[in-house]
Amino acid sequence: MGTSLLDVSNLTVAVGEGASAPRVLTDISFTLEPRGILGVIGGSGAGKSVLAKAIINWLESPLRVVSGKVIFEGRDILTMSDRETRLLRGKAIGYVGGNPSGALDPTMTVGSQIVEKLQAVEPGTSYRKAQERVVALLDAVRIPSSDQRFNEYPFQYSGGMMQRAMIVDALVSNPRLIVADSITQPLDVTVGAQILKLLRELRDEFDTSILFVSNSLPTVADVSDRIIVLDCGIAVEQQPTADLIASPRSAKTRQLIDELPTLWAHDDRSRLKPASENARPIMSVRDVSRNYALASRGLLNFGPKRILQAVRHVDFDIYEGENFGIVGESGCGKSTLTRLLTALEPPDTGQITFEGKDIFGRGKEGTRAFRRRMQLVLQDPYNSLPPRNSIGTIIGEPLVIHGIASRNERRSRVLEVMAEVGLPASLYEELPMVLTAGQRQRVNVARALILEPRLMLMDETLSALGQTEQGQLLDLLEKLQAQHGVTYLYISHDIAMVRRVCARVAVMYLGEVVELAENKTLFFNPGHPYSRALLSAAPTLETRRYRSEDCLLDGEPPSPIDLPSGCAFASRCPQAFDRCLIENPRLQSRGGLNRAACHLLDSENTVPKEVSA
Amino acid sequence: MFIVNFLIRRLAQGVVIIFLVSFLIFTLLRVIPGDPVRLMAGGMAPDHVIDQIAEDMGLRDPIPVQFVRYMGGVLQGDLGQSFIRPASGAAVGGASFDDNTRSERAEVFDLIADTAPFTLQLALLAMAFALIVALPVGIYGGLRPGKWPDRLALYMGSLFISLPNFWLGIVLALVLSVNLGWLPAIGYQGFAYTILPAIVLAVEIAPFLIRSLTVSVAQNMRENYISVAAIRGIGHRRIVMAHALKNASVPLLNLLGVQFSMLLGGVLVVEFIFDYPGLGLLTINAVLQRDFPLIQGIAIVTSAAFVVINIIVDLAATTIDPRLEY
Numbered sequence: 001m002g003t004s005l006l007d008v009s010n011l012t013v014a015v016g017e018g019a020s021a022p023r024v025l026t027d028i029s030f031t032l033e034p035r036g037i038l039g040v041i042g043g044s045g046a047g048k049s050v051l052a053k054a055i056i057n058w059l060e061s062p063l064r065v066v067s068g069k070v071i072f073e074g075r076d077i078l079t080m081s082d083r084e085t086r087l088l089r090g091k092a093i094g095y096v097g098g099n100p101s102g103a104l105d106p107t108m109t110v111g112s113q114i115v116e117k118l119q120a121v122e123p124g125t126s127y128r129k130a131q132e133r134v135v136a137l138l139d140a141v142r143i144p145s146s147d148q149r150f151n152e153y154p155f156q157y158s159g160g161m162m163q164r165a166m167i168v169d170a171l172v173s174n175p176r177l178i179v180a181d182s183i184t185q186p187l188d189v190t191v192g193a194q195i196l197k198l199l200r201e202l203r204d205e206f207d208t209s210i211l212f213v214s215n216s217l218p219t220v221a222d223v224s225d226r227i228i229v230l231d232c233g234i235a236v237e238q239q240p241t242a243d244l245i246a247s248p249r250s251a252k253t254r255q256l257i258d259e260l261p262t263l264w265a266h267d268d269r270s271r272l273k274p275a276s277e278n279a280r281p282i283m284s285v286r287d288v289s290r291n292y293a294l295a296s297r298g299l300l301n302f303g304p305k306r307i308l309q310a311v312r313h314v315d316f317d318i319y320e321g322e323n324f325g326i327v328g329e330s331g332c333g334k335s336t337l338t339r340l341l342t343a344l345e346p347p348d349t350g351q352i353t354f355e356g357k358d359i360f361g362r363g364k365e366g367t368r369a370f371r372r373r374m375q376l377v378l379q380d381p382y383n384s385l386p387p388r389n390s391i392g393t394i395i396g397e398p399l400v401i402h403g404i405a406s407r408n409e410r411r412s413r414v415l416e417v418m419a420e421v422g423l424p425a426s427l428y429e430e431l432p433m434v435l436t437a438g439q440r441q442r443v444n445v446a447r448a449l450i451l452e453p454r455l456m457l458m459d460e461t462l463s464a465l466g467q468t469e470q471g472q473l474l475d476l477l478e479k480l481q482a483q484h485g486v487t488y489l490y491i492s493h494d495i496a497m498v499r500r501v502c503a504r505v506a507v508m509y510l511g512e513v514v515e516l517a518e519n520k521t522l523f524f525n526p527g528h529p530y531s532r533a534l535l536s537a538a539p540t541l542e543t544r545r546y547r548s549e550d551c552l553l554d555g556e557p558p559s560p561i562d563l564p565s566g567c568a569f570a571s572r573c574p575q576a577f578d579r580c581l582i583e584n585p586r587l588q589s590r591g592g593l594n595r596a597a598c599h600l601l602d603s604e605n606t607v608p609k610e611v612s613a
Numbered sequence: 614m615f616i617v618n619f620l621i622r623r624l625a626q627g628v629v630i631i632f633l634v635s636f637l638i639f640t641l642l643r644v645i646p647g648d649p650v651r652l653m654a655g656g657m658a659p660d661h662v663i664d665q666i667a668e669d670m671g672l673r674d675p676i677p678v679q680f681v682r683y684m685g686g687v688l689q690g691d692l693g694q695s696f697i698r699p700a701s702g703a704a705v706g707g708a709s710f711d712d713n714t715r716s717e718r719a720e721v722f723d724l725i726a727d728t729a730p731f732t733l734q735l736a737l738l739a740m741a742f743a744l745i746v747a748l749p750v751g752i753y754g755g756l757r758p759g760k761w762p763d764r765l766a767l768y769m770g771s772l773f774i775s776l777p778n779f780w781l782g783i784v785l786a787l788v789l790s791v792n793l794g795w796l797p798a799i800g801y802q803g804f805a806y807t808i809l810p811a812i813v814l815a816v817e818i819a820p821f822l823i824r825s826l827t828v829s830v831a832q833n834m835r836e837n838y839i840s841v842a843a844i845r846g847i848g849h850r851r852i853v854m855a856h857a858l859k860n861a862s863v864p865l866l867n868l869l870g871v872q873f874s875m876l877l878g879g880v881l882v883v884e885f886i887f888d889y890p891g892l893g894l895l896t897i898n899a900v901l902q903r904d905f906p907l908i909q910g911i912a913i914v915t916s917a918a919f920v921v922i923n924i925i926v927d928l929a930a931t932t933i934d935p936r937l938e939y
Binding site for chain 2: 056058086087089090091095097099102103104105106107108116117120121153155169173
């Protein structure tokens with residue numbers, strides 16, 4: 001294998017000493033050619049991060065290489081001295097990790113730290129020369145106004161920007177290999193898609209090989225030429241990407257593929273219950289806005305107050321018995337909207353009515369009565385249950401809070417509800433620590449259900465669960481809906497989940513609802529460019545109806561503090577024109593219940609730009 | 614621009630703080646029992662003389678009126694005159710109610726200006742001694758958590774903090790001055806007289822510095838950016854010197870500010886034991902003599918010093934860590 005850049009053979013890593021020490025990696029072998037991109041995929045605990053670290057000789061005790069070789073350009077990395085490894089890591093191999101926000105010293109500018117690195121691995125480089133090179137690379141990864149950004153501190157960078165800066169940091173010494181460990185994991189899908197695009201371009205431009213590690217098969221498949229599938233530390237399969245997807249050889253790969261939700265295939269969506277024509281709204285949100293005033297940075301706190309516009313003019317109805325979804329990425333106002341809808345905070349302007357009554361209109365008692373009919377199910381299955389209360393107590397607590405049912409009645413009600421959500425009665429006296437994530441979410445559902453609410457707000461309730469558990473919980477929710485006629489409001493960042501369950505979806509961007517559409521319309525004929533961008537970036541192996549190259553410009557959402565005057569999406573929209581920068585489009589009807597806020601809808605013929613299948 | 618804003622804002626806050634401190638001290642001094650005029654004029658002075666003097670000095674006016682008059686003087690840099698101390702140096706008081714020289718009482722400003730440099734010198738030397746010990750012990754302890762340097766830092770801190778300062782002062786004076794004759798102990802006739810009290814004070818504050826350093830260095834060494842720096846090819850020494858220590862210095866700096874303010878304002882016991890002619894000794898005497906203007910003057914000057922030190926510390930901290938600006 002004279003031409004290969006990296007040659008890993010029979011690599012075995014164990015935790016702790018001794019022959020019986022548990023193995024984290026077993027007998028891993030692969031080669032990486034120059035200019036190649038090799039993907040490593042596996043679930044949590046599959047050993048993929050350990051593999052990435054072993055390649056740069058960064059295993060910390062108790063992790064230990066038992067046997068094997070990591071030959072990089074003819075030399076075994078695992079037998080090098082500390083000094084040699086240090087120079088090799090910085091110079092010939094660049095490493096980019098999955099936690100960009102904590103990767104640089106917070107007290108020094110980003111630029112000076114990248115220069116510091118370059119000078120450490122290439123002694124004798126003058127500061128000026130190093131700076132020129134860093135600024136040029138910041139340009140190459142499309143960080144706007146790179147001269148100025150060079151002198152900014154890490155906390156002034158967003159997550160996506162920081163990840164770009166870390167890629168510059170890895171690239172600055174012209175490495176032959178970049179190890180990218182879960183680099184898109186903390187990022188929003190649209191930002192992650194931009195980073196992937198960037199990696200492919202950089203490979204072409206700088207002739208760098210890339211080892212790309214991730215737990216998301218679509219992401220890995222998107223960038224890699226070849227893929228290794230890891231399962232419990234064993235490489236179960238290794239094939240070129242297209243072959244791996246088309247004809248997986250191992251059960252693990254097939255499972256990974258089958259687990260993936262589909263957006264466009266399998267058009268049978270039995271869970272979707274379209275709102276019937278004559279259904280009446282259970283909850284109406286009318287022109288609701290919420291701003292937060294931030295401390296002014298002016299003299300003595302006088303001067304203009306800075307206003308963060310978290311939710312702007314949101315307006316929709318939720319009909320009885322339907323599944324309504326709200327999707328959007330971080331910072332879009334989902335959380336603030338949740339707080340408003342659950343009456344934790346009043347809106348600044350606008351009105352929220354539930355069953356025809358203003359949820360804030362009847363004082364404390366009215367709000368309490370409202371909360372009994374509208375329950376929230378939280379996202380995090382681990383932190384949302386008090387660890388020292390028994391499961392029975394947790395589920396029965398809402399009855400105590402609302403002063404319903406005597407002690408004896410309470411017990412029987414709790415057991416009844418537990419049976420309904422599929423929790424065995426034997427768990428009544430147990431503590432939450434014995435539960436799995438899926439069971440914990442069932443406890444959360446039971447705790448809400450015991451009050452017999454009319455509307456249940458699911459705030460990222462399914463996000464922490466695996467596909468199988470998600471499916472089971474959805475079955476349960478569907479059954480409960482059929483029995484009790486509950487209405488569900490799903491709030492999520494996961495567009496694939498929304499595709500599975502929500503009959504109607506509101507897409508939020510920077511505090512506004514930019515599109516409100518029925519499921520099929522949103523996925524097959526979206527009316528807003530941001531909806532298309534979300535679809536283009538969604539993790540899926542399907543042939544995409546929308547490509548991120550066509551649907552999304554570089555850049556990130558503007559700050560909700562200083563909003564641009566026109567359309568908030570204009571800065572990232574490939575179809576933006578003059579009017580978008582001046583005038584903020586209003587939601588307009590696209591027939592039926594579908595509405596979208598885009599100036600392009602005034603001249604419908606310019607809209608859908610689909611990939612011909 | 615930020616600096617100017619910051620300074621104006623903080624100085625304005627400082628003025629408010631000093632004003633409140635003055636008002637509080639002023640009022641309390643006048644509400645507590647004990648008539649300073651009686652002390653000043655002497656026990657033998659007839660009541661009408663006492664009343665006359667009090668009247669002349671405005672001590673029978675309502676407290677707010679007195680306060681406004683006093684603050685009017687302070688704004689012009691006049692802290693008033695001592696009730697007791699003469700400008701010449703000899704004690705006034707006792708039976709001297711009919712003494713004509715009473716008008717030549719010492720200016721409070723001068724009294725403070727004469728003693729403050731001694732306290733400043735003592736505070737700086739104590740700080741230097743404390744840092745000489747705390748920096749190596751604390752940093753090394755933070756770099757080797759759980760190992761012997763860490764334990765050394767812990768034990769040393771516990772030992773130092775358990776030594777009462779009056780006891781340590783007396784023992785050191787006995788051993789180093791009386792028995793060995795290395796250092797002078799009582800009074801002030803030259804720089805050497807500062808060393809012993811400074812050592813006592815350094816032992817008192819070093820444990821706080823050691824603990825703060827050990828904890829913050831250890832904490833910073835666990836940060837992600839430190840482990841990533843090694844992967845980025847940066848050498849260990851540079852990681853420690855340029856990154857870990859820089860980040861660990863912010864909490865240390867805050868602590869130094871607090872400790873230094875304490876040294877300036879309240880080293881009563883140590884100055885008293887060593888008869889060191891600083892602000893602490895002046896305060897003790899002023900309190901014992903009910904010398905209102907002097908107590909007030911010291912309170913104003915020390916609170917002003919607190920304000921200035923805090924501004925300097927915060928400014929230095931934002932220079933090190935720009936996130937603090939926000």
